[in-house]
Amino acid sequence: MPKASLLICDDSNMARKQLLRALPADWPVTVSQASNGQEALELLRAAHFDLLLLDLTMPVLDGYGVLTALKAEGREQKVIVVSGDVQDEAVRRVQELGALAFLKKPGDPELLRQTLDKLGFLNTPAALAKPVAPALSEPTVSFRDAFREVVNVAMGQAAALLARVLGVFVQLPIPNVNILEVSELHMALADAQRGNGLTAVCQGYIGGGICGEALLIFHDSEVADMAKLMDWQQQDFSAMEMLLDMSSVLIGACLSGIAAQLDVSFSQGHPQILGEHASIDELIRINGQRWRKTLAVEVSYSIEGHNIHFDLLLLFTEDSVPLLTNKLAYLME
Known part of the structure; x- marks a missing residue:
């Protein structure tokens, strides 16, 4: 046959x-x-x-x-x-x-x-x-590859939600997944804080012993364009409140997508604008011990037809990595 x-x-x-x-x-x-x-x-x-x-x-x-x-x-x-x-x-x-x-x-x-x-x-x-x-010859799957694919599915779900809210097409990248030493993370985040008028929204999350911080980083020059896209015309609200609103949608959708695949449930803290309520230095000082080695996931979104780009960073604590590995084990076998 x-x-x-x-x-x-x-x-x-x-x-x-x-x-x-x-x-x-x-x-x-x-x-x-x-x-x-x-x-x-x-x-x-x-x-x-x-x-x-x-x-x-x-x-x-x-x-x-x-x-x-x-x-x-x-x-x-x-x-x-x-x-x-x-x-x-x-x-x-x-x-x-x-x-x-x-x-x-x-x-x-x-x-x-x-x-x-x-x-x-x-x-x-x-x-x-x-x-x-x-x-059939099955490929060998590493932790990094398995987790990157979980994030890939989750970021796609988040982008679909954002696309419906804004009426746009979101261009998706290949997510970066890396284990960073705290010094490397500090340098990367310090550069982001210094660099060229960036605003970062921070939101903590925890569930099933897995915890970390989500950072959504915007270029200040693009905030007004984003507000316009969201039809944020109410004078009672600031552009920063618009960013908090959007961050909750995007971070929440991405974390929900990861949680569903790993069979955990994340509780999320209140989003904060770094610089207004806390600095990146303060974030690292508080989490320095937990972040000796950080599992860092970076997703760089852009919106087609608009000069709007923003980076989503998911920073999982070192103690979270063994728990994530156990959750992914059945996918990696």
Whole structure:
């Protein structure tokens, strides 16, 4: 019986592993993998694949770039996008570029099966098909890769909420995940405080023994543009109150996305504007002991069509890392 040929393209080892495990066990399929869009295009040009499962946010060449190139080259490649960027506009754009379907991360086995069946990929009688799971080569997943993918899904959910609130398209980056010494963190945050008129909103969080601080950093020159986008015309409120309002939405949505995947529940403190209520130096002085080594997650959002950029930093305490590792263990195995 001829097997279907499948290419999975995603820069995250964990995302590829999740998709491999989500494939129907009774689907006779051979699977190849690519870690960015350029790799995928080279494989697609060299050989035929019945189906491409494609991520959007990747280095070198993203999913939009792959779809655009396939269209420009006249390749009638069947594509299902599987992405953490769940903005309505993202779904519309990939369908306009020729994607047959859009599935949100993490890949749901039943929804994937239904989609494959609907598109005619599972029309082989299940009784004749051989289980394929043991033959698939699963990538090894590190803590950093696993946590970066969790953050990727969460930041996509946060961006979708922000996009609906503001009526814009939010451009998503690949999140940076690093373990920083307290001295490195101090230098980075001190630079942010000094640098070129930045305003930072800080909000603490704790849950299941995991705790830290979220920082949302804005360029002062962009605050007025953001206020205009939010239609913040009430004279009774300041631009700083607008930032606090937006920070609560974005930080809350991102933390909720992480919590849902890790099966924890975070309680959040009140957001504060650093400099008004506390300085970055004071933040580090208070948390210095807990932050001997900090798990730092950086997400740099930008809004398409506007000169608006802001950075979200999630700073997890050193004591949180073993707990996060335990929560991620089942995803990394």
